[in-house]
Amino acid sequence: MTIFDIFEPIGIFVFAISGAITAVKKHMDIIGVFILASVTALGGGVLRDVIMDRGIPAAFSNYDYYVLILLAVIFISTVGPSLRWPWALTVFDAIGLAVFTVDAGIKAIDMNLNLLAFLFMSVITGVGGGVLRDMLSKEVPVIFRREIYALAALVGAICLWVFTPLINEAAAAYLSVTVILVIRLLAVYYKLDLPRIIN
Amino acid sequence: MTIFDIFEPIGIFVFAISGAITAVKKHMDIIGVFILASVTALGGGVLRDVIMDRGIPAAFSNYDYYVLILLAVIFISTVGPSLRWPWALTVFDAIGLAVFTVDAGIKAIDMNLNLLAFLFMSVITGVGGGVLRDMLSKEVPVIFRREIYALAALVGAICLWVFTPLINEAAAAYLSVTVILVIRLLAVYYKLDLPRIIN
């Protein structure tokens, strides 16, 4: 069992949940919930495959992904009212951001990309699903909101790049996931805010 | 004369009309009307070609498409005030949804794709133009509005997949177009609404 077999399903499941929560909040019907969950869960990877010219995205031939998305939608339908728990969206989104960034980062290292292309591939995959979710539901994209988001993915990706040659790949991956999660959740909790240019 | 020679021009013409109506409603100038008509008419196919990695989209080398789009814009300029007829946008959009879904579905069957990739290719092509039109004109994307939309395309695509091996391709195609049109128009007329998850 490789690290992809753990990270990819987790990322798809939690991002599907973040998409489903957003769709329910916007009063979309059940098909809308399923579509927004799918776009959030698969969007980052499709965007990455399209931009990096990697052929037909895996999302279009792997039935397992849709089982996971369906489970996420059923989960959200069942726990319904607890969605009002204000942290749910943030936490699921943060887990998705962390595992997708690192998952794509490992693939990029295996492809022998240079640092710049490596950073792009991991950060686009990590933030892409959330940005598509927000654009389709007419929210301000999460990368442009107040708290640290893309920067957390960037720091985690750099961490993966630095530590993979030093310790083993799996350890570097878990370390980087933790770094992204901690930065993102602390940033939301303490409303950490990057400096702004005075207009 | 193949079925593509009938479906493709119809789809381009009616989607161009739906884009032109939207642009006129948003008070765009004549170039804006032409651009939004083109994006709506060609967007689904370009999105499909880009995501399915099919090379340079046909939209960029076929002059006939632009003659059709120009005719659609002229048609809308001429009938101007009757645009207020509230059903015009819905009907033209539904015809486009139906013929583009089935047209792409036939191409996907010819490419020997599996069921999942087949469904993606047909539904993305069917709904893509309308989604791009709505995102560019700051409307809530049609797939997330109340009445059945993507589901109609999905049912029609499954219908095409099931009936193509049983009856001949052209008959299956016309049947599927009818199924999509009937589902979509009945859904709008009777305000049929899918169930919603209680928040």
Added chain:
Amino acid sequence: MTIFDIFEPIGIFVFAISGAITAVKKHMDIIGVFILASVTALGGGVLRDVIMDRGIPAAFSNYDYYVLILLAVIFISTVGPSLRWPWALTVFDAIGLAVFTVDAGIKAIDMNLNLLAFLFMSVITGVGGGVLRDMLSKEVPVIFRREIYALAALVGAICLWVFTPLINEAAAAYLSVTVILVIRLLAVYYKLDLPRIIN
């Protein structure tokens, strides 16, 4: 030194500035400013490479681009309050539109594309960055606002197509850049407006 060595950096720098100005106006933090500046500066070219199926976009392996974008962000941070100068966004955006349209046009001519594909490749590259910038910052895309925009790029591209075989390439390029700049700036200054279809 080819014409690309002059046009590409200028286009990236001025579009990065237009993205940074927009981000500052929207009160984004410093990472948001850098992301929106990058998307605006590189988005048109990435969109072009993805749609024209040209492989991994150059944006992902060229560090120089990010130095230019960083310089643009530093420039905007330094001149801060003068951003209120209402013409800054329009002028930088117009220069980017002009040089990117012509830069991509020259590449399209070198690729021996037909007229239609040539026009697409140059106009998409010219307007793409600005459209992505506006969609991500929830503005009405610049191509759909009142004053002549896409038409300026189109006229400039046709000008390049006509004059390149007649005079030398560099002269045709400078002529076309001037044509786009003059049309766009006169259109904004005199509020030139294309006709509209009466609704």
